[in-house]
Amino acid sequence: xxxxxxxxxxxxxxxxxxxxxxxxxxxxxxxxxxxxxxxxxxxxxxxxxxxxxxxxxxxxxxxxxxxxxxxxxxxxxxxxxxxxxxxxxxxxxxxxxxxxxxxxxxxxxxxxxxxxxxxxxxxxxxxxxxxxxxxxxxxxxxxxxxxxxxxxxxxxxxxxxxxxxxxxxxxxxxxxxxxxxxxxxxxxxxxxxxxxxxxxxxxxxxxxxxxxxxxxxxxxxxxxxxxxxxxxxxxxxxxxxxxxxxxxxxxxxxxxxxxxxxxxxxxxxxxxxxxxxxxxxxxxxxxxxxxxxxxxxxxxxxxxxxxxxxxxxxxx
Numbered sequence: 001x002x003x004x005x006x007x008x009x010x011x012x013x014x015x016x017x018x019x020x021x022x023x024x025x026x027x028x029x030x031x032x033x034x035x036x037x038x039x040x041x042x043x044x045x046x047x048x049x050x051x052x053x054x055x056x057x058x059x060x061x062x063x064x065x066x067x068x069x070x071x072x073x074x075x076x077x078x079x080x081x082x083x084x085x086x087x088x089x090x091x092x093x094x095x096x097x098x099x100x101x102x103x104x105x106x107x108x109x110x111x112x113x114x115x116x117x118x119x120x121x122x123x124x125x126x127x128x129x130x131x132x133x134x135x136x137x138x139x140x141x142x143x144x145x146x147x148x149x150x151x152x153x154x155x156x157x158x159x160x161x162x163x164x165x166x167x168x169x170x171x172x173x174x175x176x177x178x179x180x181x182x183x184x185x186x187x188x189x190x191x192x193x194x195x196x197x198x199x200x201x202x203x204x205x206x207x208x209x210x211x212x213x214x215x216x217x218x219x220x221x222x223x224x225x226x227x228x229x230x231x232x233x234x235x236x237x238x239x240x241x242x243x244x245x246x247x248x249x250x251x252x253x254x255x256x257x258x259x260x261x262x263x264x265x266x267x268x269x270x271x272x273x274x275x276x277x278x279x280x281x282x283x284x285x286x287x288x289x290x291x292x293x294x295x296x297x298x299x300x301x302x303x304x305x306x307x308x309x310x311x312x313x314x315x316x
Contacts, residue, residue: 004162006154019152019160028151029075031159032127033061039161040125041066041246041289042073045108051093059090062101064109066247066289067236068116069123070094070101076128084135087124088144094122121145121234131164139165149245163245166232202240202253209255217253217260219302224249227313238287239263248316249309250288259297262305263290264312271308277301278308 006017029047036042042063049059061073072090076083094101098119106114125147139146148164206214224242225231234241242249250263268280268291282291290312294305 004152004160006158006160017154017158019154028153029060032073032075036061036063039245040071040073041243042071043109045104049104051090051097055089055093057086057090057093059094062104064105064113064117065123067121067234067241068113068118069121069236070117070119071123071125073125073127076126076131083126083128084138084142084146084148087126087146088142091122091124091144095119118236120236123147125149127151136165161245163230166230168232202235202238205253205255209253210258213253213255213258213260216296216299216302217251219299220251220260220262220296220305223302223306224251224309224313227310231313241288244313244316246316247289248312250290252287259295262294262296262309263288264292264294264308265290265315266292266308266312268292277304 004019006019008015008017032039033044033047036044040063042065044061044063046062047060049062051057051059059072060075063071063073065071072087072094074083074087074090098117102114102117105117123145127149129152130150131148135148139148145167147166150162150164152160152162154160206217209217221233221240225233228244230244232243234243239250239252241247242251246265248265252261252263253259254261263281263286268278268282271278271292273279277295279293279295280291281293286293292308292312294301294308296302296305
């Protein structure tokens with residue numbers, strides 16, 4: 001990782017801090033598991049989860065992300081360890097054992113959260129001190145939701161995370177005519193593949209909007225995608241999430257109200273709220289993540305929102 005360097009400066013002198021990433025120690029795994037929400041936006045469920053006699057394996061870390069999607073985290077402990085293939089093996093196991101996972105969610109996070117588990121985009125996160133160019137090429141050829149995250153430790157109290165690879169778009173459905181849409185009331189559960197139409201709900205709303213509102217929505221989407229090469233787009237049942245390591249904007253549309261709604265990871269107390277445009281939804285139930293709600297009805301609102309979008313992106 002010669003492309004990442006960290007320096008300490010004081011008294012007009014600069015000293016380079018040596019980074020370490022020889023292997024993922026057990027203590028580092030424990031550090032991640034104790035701080036999953038802060039580091040990755042994932043709620044911790046289990047460590048070294050046994051997959052039973054038939055599979056004979058142990059999933060390093062199991063969690064549920066901020067979009068209620070299952071997440072498997074695997075740590076590369078040795079240079080020659082094929083953590084990607086291992087993670088894919090466990091991902092297939094997870095899809096075959098959905099009820100077991102939901103029971104675990106119910107035990108750890110409660111029955112209401114267990115009902116909301118979204119199987120449309122389960123995630124595999126591979127964490128390592130480094131990845132080879134073959135690793136990066138391989139995940140680009142695999143049509144699965146795989147993220148490669150590189151770590152490096154500096155001194156005793158500094159940890160760096162770098163997103164090396166993530167799918168740019170995850171299950172984004174095309175906008176089609178209303179007569180061609182098929183809607184479902186819930187995500188798939190039990191055995192079999194996830195419901196292929198679950199992500200079309202937000203696309204259906206877009207198709208129902210007038211041209212002006214669709215243009216506004218598309219302008220916002222393109223702006224958010226253009227904030228950086230590391231932006232991922234994840235389409236879910238009720239909203240589209242824009243994320244880096246964690247969500248920074250969740251986008252919804254309500255054609256009847258003629259409004260595009262965005263939820264941002266910004267403390268509402270740090271900005272001046274404007275009636276009809278921004279509000280604090282910390283104590284108000286809503287889809288998506290983030291406590292600052294923006295209501296965009298025209299391009300002027302979009303222009304006002306852009307600095308806030310940038311701030312949320314930088315915070316993530």
